Amino acid sequence: MKAAVIVFPGSNADRDAAVAVEQSIGAPPKMVWHRDTELPKVDFIVVPGGFSYGDYLRCGAMAAHSPIMREIKRAADKGTRVLGICNGFQIITEAGLLPGVLLRNKDLRFICKDVYLRVEQTKSDFTRRYKSGEVIRIPVAHAEGNFFADDATLQAIEDKGQVAFRYASAAGDVSDETNLNGSRGNIAGIFNEKRTVLGLMPHPERMSDPVLGGADGRKMFDGLVEALS
Amino acid sequence: MKARVHITLKNGVLDPQGKAVENALHGLGFGGVSDVRQGKFIEMKLKAGDAAAAKKEVEEMCRSLLANTVIENYAVEVID
Amino acid sequence: MKARVHITLKNGVLDPQGKAVENALHGLGFGGVSDVRQGKFIEMKLKAGDAAAAKKEVEEMCRSLLANTVIENYAVEVID
Amino acid sequence: MTSVPNARITPADIKSHGLSEEEYGRILEILGGREPNLVELGIFSVMWSEHCSYKSSKKWLKTLPTKASWVICGPGENAGVIDIGDGLAAIFKMESHNHPSYIEPYQGAATGVGGILRDVFTMGARPIANMNALRFGSPDHPKTRRLVSGVVSGIGGYGNCVGVPTVGGEVNFHPSYNGNILVNAMTVGLADQNKIFYSAAAGAGNPVVYVGSKTGRDGIHGATMASAEFGADSEEKRPTVQVGDPFTEKLLIEACMELMATDAIQSIQDMGAAGLTSSSFEMASKGGMGVQLDLEKVPQREEGMTPYEMMLSESQERMLIILKPGKEALARKIFEKWELDFAVIGHLTDTGRMVLKHHGEVVGDLPIDPLAQASPEYDRPWVATEPLPVLHAADVTEVDWRDALKTLMGCPDIASRRWVWEQYDCIVMADTAQRPGGDAAVVRIHNTNRALAISTDCTPRYVKADPFEGGKQAVVETWRNITAVGGKPLAITDNLNFGNPEKPPIMGQIVGAIEGIGAACSHLNYPVVSGNVSLYNETNGNAILPTPAIGGVGVIDDLDKMTTVAFKAPGDVILLIGQKDTASGWLGQSLYLREVAGREEGAPPPVDLKHEKLIGDFVRNLIQAGRVTACHDLSDGGLVVGLTEMALAGNIGCLLNDPGVPRHGRLFGEDQGRYVLTVKAADATAILREAEPVNIPVQMLGVTGGKDIVLADETAVSLADLRQLHEGWFPTYMSGKN
Numbered sequence A: 001m002k003a004a005v006i007v008f009p010g011s012n013a014d015r016d017a018a019v020a021v022e023q024s025i026g027a028p029p030k031m032v033w034h035r036d037t038e039l040p041k042v043d044f045i046v047v048p049g050g051f052s053y054g055d056y057l058r059c060g061a062m063a064a065h066s067p068i069m070r071e072i073k074r075a076a077d078k079g080t081r082v083l084g085i086c087n088g089f090q091i092i093t094e095a096g097l098l099p100g101v102l103l104r105n106k107d108l109r110f111i112c113k114d115v116y117l118r119v120e121q122t123k124s125d126f127t128r129r130y131k132s133g134e135v136i137r138i139p140v141a142h143a144e145g146n147f148f149a150d151d152a153t154l155q156a157i158e159d160k161g162q163v164a165f166r167y168a169s170a171a172g173d174v175s176d177e178t179n180l181n182g183s184r185g186n187i188a189g190i191f192n193e194k195r196t197v198l199g200l201m202p203h204p205e206r207m208s209d210p211v212l213g214g215a216d217g218r219k220m221f222d223g224l225v226e227a228l229s
Numbered sequence B, C: 001m002k003a004r005v006h007i008t009l010k011n012g013v014l015d016p017q018g019k020a021v022e023n024a025l026h027g028l029g030f031g032g033v034s035d036v037r038q039g040k041f042i043e044m045k046l047k048a049g050d051a052a053a054a055k056k057e058v059e060e061m062c063r064s065l066l067a068n069t070v071i072e073n074y075a076v077e078v079i080d
Numbered sequence D: 001m002t003s004v005p006n007a008r009i010t011p012a013d014i015k016s017h018g019l020s021e022e023e024y025g026r027i028l029e030i031l032g033g034r035e036p037n038l039v040e041l042g043i044f045s046v047m048w049s050e051h052c053s054y055k056s057s058k059k060w061l062k063t064l065p066t067k068a069s070w071v072i073c074g075p076g077e078n079a080g081v082i083d084i085g086d087g088l089a090a091i092f093k094m095e096s097h098n099h100p101s102y103i104e105p106y107q108g109a110a111t112g113v114g115g116i117l118r119d120v121f122t123m124g125a126r127p128i129a130n131m132n133a134l135r136f137g138s139p140d141h142p143k144t145r146r147l148v149s150g151v152v153s154g155i156g157g158y159g160n161c162v163g164v165p166t167v168g169g170e171v172n173f174h175p176s177y178n179g180n181i182l183v184n185a186m187t188v189g190l191a192d193q194n195k196i197f198y199s200a201a202a203g204a205g206n207p208v209v210y211v212g213s214k215t216g217r218d219g220i221h222g223a224t225m226a227s228a229e230f231g232a233d234s235e236e237k238r239p240t241v242q243v244g245d246p247f248t249e250k251l252l253i254e255a256c257m258e259l260m261a262t263d264a265i266q267s268i269q270d271m272g273a274a275g276l277t278s279s280s281f282e283m284a285s286k287g288g289m290g291v292q293l294d295l296e297k298v299p300q301r302e303e304g305m306t307p308y309e310m311m312l313s314e315s316q317e318r319m320l321i322i323l324k325p326g327k328e329a330l331a332r333k334i335f336e337k338w339e340l341d342f343a344v345i346g347h348l349t350d351t352g353r354m355v356l357k358h359h360g361e362v363v364g365d366l367p368i369d370p371l372a373q374a375s376p377e378y379d380r381p382w383v384a385t386e387p388l389p390v391l392h393a394a395d396v397t398e399v400d401w402r403d404a405l406k407t408l409m410g411c412p413d414i415a416s417r418r419w420v421w422e423q424y425d426c427i428v429m430a431d432t433a434q435r436p437g438g439d440a441a442v443v444r445i446h447n448t449n450r451a452l453a454i455s456t457d458c459t460p461r462y463v464k465a466d467p468f469e470g471g472k473q474a475v476v477e478t479w480r481n482i483t484a485v486g487g488k489p490l491a492i493t494d495n496l497n498f499g500n501p502e503k504p505p506i507m508g509q510i511v512g513a514i515e516g517i518g519a520a521c522s523h524l525n526y527p528v529v530s531g532n533v534s535l536y537n538e539t540n541g542n543a544i545l546p547t548p549a550i551g552g553v554g555v556i557d558d559l560d561k562m563t564t565v566a567f568k569a570p571g572d573v574i575l576l577i578g579q580k581d582t583a584s585g586w587l588g589q590s591l592y593l594r595e596v597a598g599r600e601e602g603a604p605p606p607v608d609l610k611h612e613k614l615i616g617d618f619v620r621n622l623i624q625a626g627r628v629t630a631c632h633d634l635s636d637g638g639l640v641v642g643l644t645e646m647a648l649a650g651n652i653g654c655l656l657n658d659p660g661v662p663r664h665g666r667l668f669g670e671d672q673g674r675y676v677l678t679v680k681a682a683d684a685t686a687i688l689r690e691a692e693p694v695n696i697p698v699q700m701l702g703v704t705g706g707k708d709i710v711l712a713d714e715t716a717v718s719l720a721d722l723r724q725l726h727e728g729w730f731p732t733y734m735s736g737k738n
């Protein structure tokens, strides 16, 4: 299995992603510069976290127009797995790979802390190693993770089983109280319809090593390797 | 030639910033304020030949970058 | 009564957002754009009795909260 | 040669540039009797400002110990450099951005972070951790809330975007900071020892290269502003503050790192306070070179900028590089890839002079050495702070320990800072092994099982009461915090924040604190490798508490042995190490005294350096031997506050033996040199046995377990109540509801 991590000028979790991917695959991913017009042949692409263009204007808006995004869309259409983490989630929604948008957190502050997520959909290469309804602990670090979609879109996402994770309590309860940032339906991560593209605000790559406080994120990368090799 | 662009959230889209501003204003004693909405205001200079062409160009910018039409509306004015 | 407030960076103050937007627009092929500056646009409803009082009140809001007068200017319009 | 024909320097010009008549006399001397023009006067004024020249503190700073076998580069460069083994170096420094942050908290704090980052990466280090030491006025002061909110979001806004984790710091509130908040930011970076870059220019003819953002009219005279006392009109003056652009900073880091990996750089320096002036002067002066600049080549953001403005602008995110011959094309390519400005703006000469040209015309011509090195140095008169009487515990009101504990856990200086640190990305780079909330932050050295431990500390109320003891205490507390996570403390940076040094009592505080810092550093073999001084922190004659903030750095050789403050399991034995038998509890200047008894008096707890070293080394050895399950040093609030912090972190209570009398002294006294440890029950007596022959006092305090803090007499406080108080204060305060 081969993987690539996209590097935008303000990416800052590109290395974090590469380390986690390498740990699961056993080989380093290709680092691809945002201005490249060709993607290497890979099975799996990570659009990492950071502040791609300083997050000026709207998070991810400018990165969504990078030359490499056209290639990523093309690859995604052909079924290449794409994972957008944090700013990467913002970028791929701005680029239209996923529905909805990410607004400012409801209390407007940047939030960095571990959160509990309830796994909603295990039928995907990303989540196959989790159990349905399992609660995992993964950190967030964002100011704009408030997922918004209009009623019809939201209904469609729910109906088609596209919700990957929701913000929950340690016991797995999903409520307004556990809604970290104001996201509709407590949504922390969503798939495209085919479940080959996943975007999420929390950082699985920063919870893939016990020294960092846990390894719940590792199962995502291990699952992908298992599915794609 | 100059252009001014207003980008505002569509009705029905939650505006956490506007709401926070409204709360803060209430806290400061401005009790009569309501329905605060916050948007963006962008000014720019353009090389376009005439106002109509300029307007078209800026609208194109709005659609492709400046606004996210899932949640935002835009309005363009061109000033000579 | 409604008010509209424009908050813009003072001349000479660095506008990192404007700069980044301008570069992105050039990248998208909008070569004729320059001097992009990004500001805020705030709309609100007011209970004030008359337009003059409303304007005064909103200006007071700008000074105490909405604008950072060290680096920003504000302009208030009141619409009936 | 003046570019401003007939422009005579008036006494008003001299005054507005913050220069004294005497200093102006010295300028005339240096220029051989010729009057400077305005550009030159501006250059003198910033180079001789307190901020750039350290004229009031230099004499005393020279007394600080700066050497150890692991010090690669001490004070004098952009940041200090120490050997941390495996061919690696840690490069770090702390710097203040106090005045700008008071005027515009978000941008002031943000640009403070940007500035200190540049000081570190300019030496070849990739920044791996940010810290911040913050002091605000009384929570009741009408401005405090907005300042806290702006400063914290500014620090986060900048650090989060550049992708350097902000891993720790400190926050204090005191009315003395009402008109002068303190925003001290520290950056720690990591470099290969054979890839460290310095700022001394060499090689006549070598190109002087400007990279980064364009120059605008930002912050002109920022350095002189940071060197003047605030008056009643300062809020009206509204000096231009700089706006930070963290995105550009991120690009600048990456571009510099890429260039540093080649062999193109002869020397490099960031443009900090006094921008182009101080960077070019310092580089030339350190290398004994001259320099010629063609100012029209400086990338400019605005039209019609004058030489004066370009030389004094403090626009952010800019660096000056001396390239080796023939490397321009290579360097230009890298900076263009990162979409940054790049311009050759001059070259080095061997004249020892700085010649400034604008469109071919000479607009300034100054000798470099006399200006950069012969800046004024004052031996300002000072009077020592009168020692205060020792306050006996018996003379302090005793209240029920449970009430006192609740008051303290929820008081502004002890309440959890979670509201602050959750706005900082403390985990980006995926090497943070210990996040905020413990004693020291721990950041893994990438790809190894080793780590750096970092802590910033100062207890200003102690320094006010006794500058010498307070100076010692600040150093020792960082040393203890690093020890408490299992680290070996190596060196410090300092940020000396004081009032107006022209007042002898304030100068006395400066002298006393520096002597205390020096004494502690010498005894602990823990040298000062970098630092910063911020004076004139006064408004209308009211000075801040003297605040010499210390940032300490140490190493952990085996991350598997790292300790945290959290109780790990019920049934562990709790040990108190370092309590001297005779002590009945030091309440003078304690938080118990201030928060519970409503008094701020007495001598602060003395620091016994011999004792500190003995105890700290013993504790560290136990940790490194893997025998400690949790560790916390005791500071603000004393023993029971420390225990409560450990209990809350682990969500496990404890059952404590009778502490003895006087109970308030025993429980809340702030005696120095103490640690609380938990160990496996089976190992406790062995530790006691080992401690005795080496004269280490160890007491068994009790055992962990349950959901309360319980004393032997069965009075108890529940962790749930304590947690609510501890976690509740900050969010409630910031929401404006208290």
Ligand SMILES: Nc1ncnc2c1ncn2[C@@H]1O[C@H](COP(=O)(O)OP(=O)(O)O)[C@@H](O)[C@H]1O
Pocket (backbone or CB within 6 Å): D132, D133, D134, D166, D167, D168, D169, D170, D171, D417, D420, D421, D435, D436, D437, D438, D439, D440, D441, D456, D457, D481, D635, D636
């Ligand atoms: N401004 C801040 N930014 C980040 N972390 C902070 C800040 N202030 C305090 N903290 C964290 O809160 C914890 C408690 O701080 P403090 O009481 O000063 O610790 P100590 O007494 O051990 O020095 C530490 O982990 C510290 O790093």
Ligand SMILES: [Mg+2]
Pocket (backbone or CB within 6 Å): D438, D439, D440, D480, D481, D632, D633, D634, D635
């Ligand atoms: Mg401590």
